[in-house]
Amino acid sequence: MSVTSQPGTQAAGPAARAAANQEAFRRMTEADPVLVDVQPAGRVIPGFEPNLILTSGPPMEWDQYFGGQRTAILGGAVFEGLARDLEEAEAKIRRGEIRLGACHDYGCVGSLTGVYTASMPVLVVDNRTGGNRAFCTVYEGPQRQRLTYGVFNEGVLDNLRRIRDVYGPALGEAVRRLGGVPLKPIMARALRMGDELHTRNNAATVLFTRELVPALLAMAAAQPDVVRELYDFLYRSEIFFLHLSMAASKAAADSAHGIAGSSVVTAMAMNCREFGIRVSGLGRQWFRGPLPPVKGKLFDGFTEDDIGYIGGESLIAETNGLGGFAQAAAFALQSYNGGTVEAMIENTLRMYQITVGEHPDFRIPYLAYRGTPTAIDAEKVVATGVTPVIDMGLAHRQGGQIGAGIMHAPLTCFEQAVAALQAAGA
């Protein structure tokens, strides 16, 4: 790969690229994400109008959304009271009365379908180092049928209402009472307790819950039922922390975005048709490619033919050196996503080839406490042909979770990004 220096552009040549990437790495790894509140999306996310619905992935025309992702968008509109039923929701979207947006354009990340509506409570995460803010919706619970997974029915609706009316407000009160919950110490510790913070968040969830309890004890006298219900919800939701890991990773990645000349990847996201990446030095542009195949382990009764794509942005974890990049921290996952210990070690080791550095705080005990491979360099991906490995939940074509597995980001996204950097003379 040759990077030609062009007179008149500010950052050019390998040395300038390396410096820009080091700065991106520094900002990403020094990020200090703190959960500061839980508030309705429409109240706290800048520019979130009442008729806005966000969804995962590089944005597309409405007609392009299908399957579970389409169902979740329409269901979100009904949940929000923007339409009486799915048909009316569709008509209003066509008429522009309900607007669609891409999560990443609003400081958000979407889990699978990634649907946000104005009244949904969102986790508000401030990066106290970078001064930026990121959001994620609240995890819906352990049941396989959820809006996240492209399912819309009475059960899903009831649960979303309980999150909006009970869990979200109580969680917000607890977090405010605590003056915020720093997430980085929890994440660093969870990596020493078998999480990779994408598919496996079990340790992080109990560590996070542990932080909340003093506030819950203080709230228990005045609102015993609400506190008991919230605690029960957290207890049942073994990967509740996933959405906190996503918001924390989004806050870290965003702080590394917008550095001239940097080839560091700051977002990877999917809609139901495409995989896309954003790169620090290339603004808001998405570099799009085909959806990659997945290899995984399906729940009983399902086959490969059942797997469908419904969008997903939880791979912000991998963007931040977690998830697939930290598989060697989470050997317990082998029974869930179908990998072997040897393959998990190999996956993590391979990611050091395509990242800027090793995370100073996120460390892997098995690798003698080596830092996680962090800050994907698109140039290194193209040079090596090694593409990011991603841990993913698997969805049914008709919605619902049916398993978990791994995928590899498509090379073409990185090739396009590198070409764009070269074309820009950066």
Add this chain to the structure above:
Amino acid sequence: MSVTSQPGTQAAGPAARAAANQEAFRRMTEADPVLVDVQPAGRVIPGFEPNLILTSGPPMEWDQYFGGQRTAILGGAVFEGLARDLEEAEAKIRRGEIRLGACHDYGCVGSLTGVYTASMPVLVVDNRTGGNRAFCTVYEGPQRQRLTYGVFNEGVLDNLRRIRDVYGPALGEAVRRLGGVPLKPIMARALRMGDELHTRNNAATVLFTRELVPALLAMAAAQPDVVRELYDFLYRSEIFFLHLSMAASKAAADSAHGIAGSSVVTAMAMNCREFGIRVSGLGRQWFRGPLPPVKGKLFDGFTEDDIGYIGGESLIAETNGLGGFAQAAAFALQSYNGGTVEAMIENTLRMYQITVGEHPDFRIPYLAYRGTPTAIDAEKVVATGVTPVIDMGLAHRQGGQIGAGIMHAPLTCFEQAVAALQAAGA
């Protein structure tokens, strides 16, 4: 090794030994330990008279105890109000007005010095499969100076009183409200979260605390301060679960004791001078040997010369296939006890050579979920020369924790036990 068959004895020959050991293994691994209460030792431990003090290890004459273990015994007498000061305590022990006992003779296990007095709250653990019961004192907290570690001063005394008057009773109430807390699921899960359940109990502690919270929430209105103090104590005590792991392991090991002809080890324990083991088919006899050397990692400012022996029975964990036997589950320990990942894997693998089988519920993710090596067979130890590897906290000669490391049980104990089995014709 030859086992000669003698007419007239009930269990003889390799087949009988194997059957007896399989039965011991079955009872040990099928044990279902449940924390059912927390009560003062004198109220709940059979035969625990008000003037009794228990301590760790094979019992010795009073004059043989020295250093931290002696200090802890005398300090326990003062804490209990059996004597005004250490001098009076000593005089009363000499006169037989204060009696000493060995923890293991009372269904108890001792952490380091292992001192029990009548008013100390103890964890009451029932084995719901075997129908037997075991006890352990309550963990004293994270400070390095504790009675457990052979230190007696005003701070230690204050803390023991708080455990007796506040933490113990509140913990007991919480446990009774919950109808007991099953420990096996917590232990199995903690092994998937980086604990080996001897030196590292971090995951088990948060999982156990998580189980208590619903009871604490219910108690919060009536006694907010007590509940807050107890929660804070549990939060600070990152290895609070150690004493539960010990009581659970004691309950499992005791249920495997007393099987005619079995060469399975059912206790390993130290006093300040000796290492000792008990064997299932050999009754209450201790087979004694020298204290083994330790290799470990010392806290800043200490040297090998500072290490002293003050007793210890937490190696009941290894007797139950945990601790050193499960090091490959707890790579995070390398930074604490000074091992390498390679050595930790090797330590666990070597223990399969001297154990009866692989635990059906306690499994190690790194070893593709192989069960932990469980039920030490004294004959296999002698035949292979491989002795049990043990994770241990390290004490200063004058008391106080100064680090952590590993040791190997002395071969002579196992040789004597095998000789005794042969002499008995078993």
